[in-house]
Amino acid sequence: MTPEDQLTRLFRDDAERVEVGDGREAILRRVRHRRRRRRARRAGLAALIAAAVAAVVVIVSGGRGPGGQVVNVAGTGGGTLAVQQVRSGSIGLKGSAASISCVSSRWCVAVGTYNPTSGPNGPAPQVDAYRGVHALYSGSGWRSMPAGDTANLPGGLSGISCVSTDWCTAVGSTSPTTGPERTLIETWNGQRWNRMPSPSTPGNDYLSAVSCASRHFCVAVGYTTPPGGATNQALAESFDGNRWTLRPPPVIAPGTDHLLTAVSCPASGWCLAVGGYRPKTASPVADRYSNGRWTVITVPGHHKSGLSSVVCVNRARCSAVGSDSAAAVVEDYLQGTWTAQSVTVPPHGSLAALGCSTQDCVAVGSTTPHGARYQRPVVAVLGAGTPTVATTGQNINEMTSISCPRPRTCIAVGNDHDSLAGIYLLITIGPS
Amino acid sequence: MSAAESGGFDGLPWWDDLYRRRYVAVARLAGLLSGDYAEGEDIAQEAFARVFEAAGKVRDPDRFLTGTVVNLCRARRRKRQRRQAPRPVAAAGPAAGGFEDRVADRSVVLPALQGLSGRQREVVVLRYYDGLADWEIAEVLSVSVGSVKTHLHRAVTALAAIVEVPR
Numbered sequence: 001m002t003p004e005d006q007l008t009r010l011f012r013d014d015a016e017r018v019e020v021g022d023g024r025e026a027i028l029r030r031v032r033h034r035r036r037r038r039r040a041r042r043a044g045l046a047a048l049i050a051a052a053v054a055a056v057v058v059i060v061s062g063g064r065g066p067g068g069q070v071v072n073v074a075g076t077g078g079g080t081l082a083v084q085q086v087r088s089g090s091i092g093l094k095g096s097a098a099s100i101s102c103v104s105s106r107w108c109v110a111v112g113t114y115n116p117t118s119g120p121n122g123p124a125p126q127v128d129a130y131r132g133v134h135a136l137y138s139g140s141g142w143r144s145m146p147a148g149d150t151a152n153l154p155g156g157l158s159g160i161s162c163v164s165t166d167w168c169t170a171v172g173s174t175s176p177t178t179g180p181e182r183t184l185i186e187t188w189n190g191q192r193w194n195r196m197p198s199p200s201t202p203g204n205d206y207l208s209a210v211s212c213a214s215r216h217f218c219v220a221v222g223y224t225t226p227p228g229g230a231t232n233q234a235l236a237e238s239f240d241g242n243r244w245t246l247r248p249p250p251v252i253a254p255g256t257d258h259l260l261t262a263v264s265c266p267a268s269g270w271c272l273a274v275g276g277y278r279p280k281t282a283s284p285v286a287d288r289y290s291n292g293r294w295t296v297i298t299v300p301g302h303h304k305s306g307l308s309s310v311v312c313v314n315r316a317r318c319s320a321v322g323s324d325s326a327a328a329v330v331e332d333y334l335q336g337t338w339t340a341q342s343v344t345v346p347p348h349g350s351l352a353a354l355g356c357s358t359q360d361c362v363a364v365g366s367t368t369p370h371g372a373r374y375q376r377p378v379v380a381v382l383g384a385g386t387p388t389v390a391t392t393g394q395n396i397n398e399m400t401s402i403s404c405p406r407p408r409t410c411i412a413v414g415n416d417h418d419s420l421a422g423i424y425l426l427i428t429i430g431p432s
Numbered sequence: 433m434s435a436a437e438s439g440g441f442d443g444l445p446w447w448d449d450l451y452r453r454r455y456v457a458v459a460r461l462a463g464l465l466s467g468d469y470a471e472g473e474d475i476a477q478e479a480f481a482r483v484f485e486a487a488g489k490v491r492d493p494d495r496f497l498t499g500t501v502v503n504l505c506r507a508r509r510r511k512r513q514r515r516q517a518p519r520p521v522a523a524a525g526p527a528a529g530g531f532e533d534r535v536a537d538r539s540v541v542l543p544a545l546q547g548l549s550g551r552q553r554e555v556v557v558l559r560y561y562d563g564l565a566d567w568e569i570a571e572v573l574s575v576s577v578g579s580v581k582t583h584l585h586r587a588v589t590a591l592a593a594i595v596e597v598p599r
Contacts (some may be wrong), residue, residue, distance in 0.1 A: 007588070011561040014541040015460035018469045023455055023477045030481035062489075113445060130445055156445050282492070305491060324491075366489075375489065397487055420487075 035418075038373070041180035078097045081341065081360060081381045081408075083390040088377075088425045090416070095133040097413040097422030099170075099209070101162040102405035104240070106139030109188070110401075110413045111170045112422055113156030132157035132172055132184065134193055137411065140207070148192035155184045159209035161218065166190030169239070171207035171220045180204040180227070183237065185220065185244060190338065198244040200238060203227050205235055207328075209262045209273075216241035219289055221260035234258045234287065236294065237353060249287045249294040251401070252277050260287060262320075264312040272333065274299075274320045276306020284322055284331065286310075286338075299331060299338050309354040309401075311361065317335040319382070321363045323350030328365060330354075343387045349378050355402035355410045362427060364399040364412040365390055374417045381429050388432055396423065447484055450493055455480065457562075458501055464557045465505035467542055475504045498562065499572050502554055509550060544591055552587035556579055 038154040091097055095114025102108035114133040132155055134145040155174030162168035168188035173181045183205045185198040203226040212218035218239035223232040234249040251259050257278040265271035276282050284299040284307045299307065305324035312318035318333040328343045328351040343351065349367030356362075361382040366375040374395035381388045399414035412425045455476060461471025462479070479500040483493055490496040545553050554573060558564045566584075570577045 003588075007556075007560045007591070008563070011464065011541055011557065014539055015464055015469075015561060017539075018460055018463060018472065019539070020456045020459040020473055020476075023473060023480065026452065026477045027451075027480045027484070030477060031484050034485060332437065368489075 007092055009395065010197070023285060068221050070160075080432060081383050081429050082388040083379050083381060083427060084430040085428040086377075086379065086390070086392050086425050087238075087428075088392065088423060089141075091135050091137075091413065091422035091424055093133050093135050093142075093144060093422055095131075095422060096415045096420055097135075097400060097424070098157060098172075098400040099159045100403045100411060100413045100424075101160045101168065102137075102403040102411055103162050103165055104255075105405045105409050105411075106137075107162075107165050108403060108405070108411050109145070109160055109162055109168055109170075110135045110137070110142075110422060110424070111157035111160045111172075113172075130154055130156050130171065130175070132186065134160075134170065134188070137305075137424070145188070146192045148186075148194045150184075150186055150193055150195045151183070153195065157184070157186070158207060159220070160221075160276075161210045161212040162188070162277040163212050163215055167215050169196075169218050169220075171210040172224075175205045177396060181206060182221075183207050183222075183235075185225075185237075196244065199246045200245070201226070201235065201248075203233075204234055207235070207237070208260065211263045211265040211271060212239070213265040213268045213270075217265065219247070219263050219265050219271045219273070220244070220289075221263045221273045223259040223275075224329045231255055231257045232259050234260045234273075236263075236273065236287075236289070238262065238292070247289070247292065247294065249273070250296055251297050252285070252296055253279060258285065261306060262309045264310045264318060265288075265289075266312040266314050266318075272310055272312050273317050274307035274310040274322075282306055282324075285318070286333070297336075300340075308352050309363075311354050311356040313356060313358070319354060319356065319361055321351040321365075323352070323365065328363075328380070330363065330380075330387070341387070343380050343382075343389065345378050345380065345389055346391060349389075351378070351380060352399055353402045353412065355404040355412070357404040357407045357409070359407040360429065361402070362402060362410045362429060363387075364402045364414070364425070366396060366399055366414075377412070377414065379412075379425070379427055392425070394423070399425075402427075433514070447487065450483065450497065451480060454494070454497065457495060461557065461562055462501050462505055464541065464545065464561055465502060465554060466508050466578065467545060467553075469539070469542070471508060475501060475508065478504055495568075495572065498564075502558075502572060506550060506554075521575075548587050548590055549583075550591065551575075552583050556587040556591065557582040559584060 059240045095112045097110045097112040100110040111134050114131050135142045136145050157170045157172035160170040170186045172184045174184040178335045181204040182200045183198045185196045186193045186382045201224045203224040205224045207220045207222040210220040220237045222235045224235040225232050237244045238245045238247045260273045260275035263273040273287045277285045282305045286297045286299050289294045307320040307322035316335050320331045325395040328345045346367040351363040351365035363380040365378045367378045368375050377392050379390045395417035397415040397417050402412035404410035408429045410427045416423050459472045459476035462475035463469035482500050483497050558569045565575050566580045569580045
């Protein structure tokens with residue numbers, strides 16, 4: 001045994017004699033206490049903050065409408081397109097919203113995760129009580145969708161892709177009573193959601209995103225933690241119209257974390273997935289899927305984080321977004337070449353999701369403006385000229401996904417700061 | 433109403449996963465770093481509450497958690513130092529017996545760690561208890577890898593003198 005091993009053993013043996021109880025309740029109490037204290041402090045500062053915000057916010061429009069509340073928007077940038085209006089509201093589900101896919105501006109589906117066992121006087125949260133949730137946007141509001149045979153399946157949903165109003169695929173993971181996390185894939189047939197058989201590896205498997213070029217071709221990506229493994233490996237599955245098949249991306253280097261967070265399939269047989277890997281510091285990575293095989297392609301950006309979202313208009317043109325502690329980055333993939341453009345997002349801002357129509361792309365993320373205590377949504381309109389960035393006034397926890405069903409109209413989803421429940425932003429852009 | 437106020441961490445499966453994977457280890461890590469195992473659970477609970485509060489703002493909750501624990505332990509140590517004069521290092525003394533005996537002793541490590549500077553203690557605990565590599569320790573502590581190596585070397589030398597770790 002080497003001296004290093006002996007020291008490790010000495011430390012671990014010593015520490016492992018200490019009995020550690022369940023700390024969930026104590027942690028919950030601390031979180032509640034901190035929030036109460038913050039709320040009291042916030043009440044005292046409310047007038048001051050309101051004055052500060054009013055000084056910098058450019059009010060585009062105001063009032064309420066059937067599709068949610070029009071929120072104030074403050075914008076900067078020199079692009080040819082800018083945010084015209086942002087209408088926001090609740091998705092109406094207790095659960096969090098992770099992903100949205102729109103077929104039209106009057107038909108979108110959002111998916112996420114919900115824990116039905118929680119409540120003011122309810123029992124302690126149970127890991128196996130999580131459920132996937134689905135909500136339908138019809139242009140005037142949201143309603144929940146029938147869960148079908150997955151209603152009582154423990155798990156959560158992370159990604160969705162809709163081809164038509166009667167065909168969508170959602171992916172996530174499910175937690176069996178025993179054994180590791182398994183992949184979860186559901187399809188919407190116009191009437192209800194049903195689980196589809198999907199392969200899993202021996203490890204803990206999580207599917208993060210899915211993209212369908214048609215009813216006969218989809219690819220889902222995520223990551224797996226092999227049994228006993230300390231590092232995560234990229235996970236991918238493809239759908240041929242009948243069944244899902246494991247299509248593992250190549251291992252970049254043994255012992256290196258490699259996670260895929262988003263995928264876009266503009267045509268059957270071809271997709272681009274993005275994520276991150278970590279040899280020493282986090283770095284962006286992209287995997288191209290073509291004719292049943294994955295190829296890792298280098299993203300030469302210098303930012304120290306993975307990419308979180310990608311949209312491909314066709315095989316030759318994709319854009320991805322990501323953020324590190326220094327800046328938000330948009331990486332354009334044109335004819336096999338990456339070009340990075342830095343987007344100036346207000347203090348501590350980041351971009352998390354990207355949506356593109358046939359004409360324009362809009363990214364959403366979050367920022368904490370000066371004087372604000374909580375994160376606010378950021379909307380960046382990409383295109384000709386400097387990206388135009390706008391912030392709105394809601395307190396959020398995060399923005400998670402955006403879909404742009406037609407030019408100049410996008411719908412983004414995220415989660416409220418206090419309730420962590422799903423919210424949406426209906427974004428209209430136009431000439432700046 | 434927040435998830436925490438509604439009675440649980442609903443909607444944050446990643447938090448639950450983090451808790452299950454790391455809570456016990458983090459409580460012990462905090463005990464080693466703060467020099468008091470009894471204080472470890474308290475620090476771990478505070479760190480997990482902060483991670484919950486920071487949901488969506490941090491990209492690497494694992495790393496954020498470790499960094500928070502290090503900072504909280506540092507703050508506790510400072511507070512304790514302000515309240516009481518530091519205990520003499522010699523009071524810890526070398527543990528008696530061979531390696532196996534020392535391991536069997538109630539706590540060989542805590543008294544031994546008292547002889548180290550704050551930074552040396554952090555580096556040596558993150559390496560030998562948490563199993564972090566030099567570059568990971570450098571990221572958590574916001575210092576250079578060279579600095580980590582220097583502190584580690586000095587810490588191991590000091591530990592060897594106190595607990596007679598075979599070198």
